[in-house]
Amino acid sequence: MRTSAQTVQAMAAEELLGEAESLWVSGLESLDDDSPVDLDVPSGCGDWTIRELVDHVAGGGERYRILLDGGSAEDTAATRGLDYVGDDPIGTFWEHEHRLRESAERVDLSRLVDHRAGKRSGAELMVLRILELTVHSKDLADALGTPWRPGDELTDFLLREAAEVVDQMRDLGHIGPVMPTGSEAAAADRLLAFVGRA
Template identity: 35%
Template sequence: MTGTANTLVLLDIAIEEFARRLRLVGPGDWRRPTPCTEWDVRALVNHVVGANVRYQLLLHGAQPDQIEATRSVDHLGDDALASFVATAGRMVACFHEDGALERVAHHVIGDRTGSELVSMRILDAAVHAWDLARAIGADETLNDDVVAFLLAYSLDLELGPQGHAFATTYADVSRNASPQDQLLHRLGRHPNTEEIR
């Protein structure tokens, strides 16, 4: 399996990680707080579904202002799970188009190739799957292969103010911490506490 093929497999896994938690969201869960302090569960899910839409636009040459306009849209409608599944399916299909991984897209943080966008999407879907699990009290364990990939990928990330959902925190992390805990700490999460931050 090539590196590119592997990242597309990991994208599928990360999407399923999020869908698995989304299937567990009940009617009383939508206003629960999440580790992303500015978002409740509904806003978090809307962000992830909206990102599926944004990545389709990116891969098809949309300009940053057109893409940013989607952030104020309600992408969930009456069936959040159906919206997530449909938009994720269309996004994945875009990544499989001929030449998609070599295209240069105009992301708000700078131009990125389609291949770079795959990695960014894996990060967003997987870590927000953890956020959603924390918010609703579901299983927080992420796929080992996804965690290993993101640990390596996130080493070179610059997560400044524009990456508000992934605010870095360099608190001391035990050398015995699991790979998932190391990743979550790197991305500003607090996996070993009960708090929602």
């Protein structure tokens, strides 16, 4: 059973998850515009193409659901490299995202899961999902030349709640070094700098 404080925290995180999902889907909607997008051109994320980025984010929903349901990091390996774009990238994304949400509502989020970057609670995993959707929506926006406007509440939440796990993943080499930013930088710019993006 959740305490009242945990319930309030979970509701706030769920609302922010919805905002992060919307950021991501708005980018996917641009793929359906009248001007076809070449999915095999570079995305805004390292060496990944747009196709690889879209596969990674949709597949992340499935991987996190597997972990919340008690699966191991090894169990998630089979999902990497699968095609999550297909004929309906938005539908495929929501299919796996809804399954993840159902698992998050059903399981004990204080229980540790076997993430490939180390054991962490289900609650931390969901914060990572919000971070993943938010940051990768920026990568997709950069690739497509579309605007990226996360809300201050979302970016402030991630700067606060994701800081510890981001630092742990940085130590493991999964996230780049903190980039410099000015003291007057907006929360969104500070978030990008914190996760190693200029």
